[in-house]
Amino acid sequence: MDDPNALLEPGTLVRHPDQPDWGLGQVQSNVAGRVTVNFEHVGKVLVMSAHVSLDVVDDTDGGKSAAP
Known part of the structure; x- marks a missing residue:
């Protein structure tokens, strides 16, 4: 199975799709x-x-998700 997060590097900013209340995260x-x-x-x-x-x-973009 492909790892959807394989290209994430330390410092990358992310959001958890099921936990928006967690806020912005940094890998x-x-x-x-x-x-x-x-x-x-x-x-x-x-x-x-x-x-x-x-x-x-x-x-x-002020922390908005890059996902559609």
């Missing part, structure tokens, strides 16, 4: 389908790529 690490993200309202969370495809945020 801390991405190893073997396990992405550690520091979200502004809940802190560090380990996201399993097999279950969640994170939405990448364009940091030039």
Whole structure:
């Protein structure tokens, strides 16, 4: 199965599609389908790529999601 988060690098800004109240997150690490993200309202969370495809945020648009 393809890893939808495989290209996420540390520093990438993301949002969790099922947890909008977590706020903006910054990828801390991405190893073997396990992405550690520091979200502004809940802190560090380990996201399993097999279950969640994170939405990448364009940091030039004020934090709006780049996803449709």
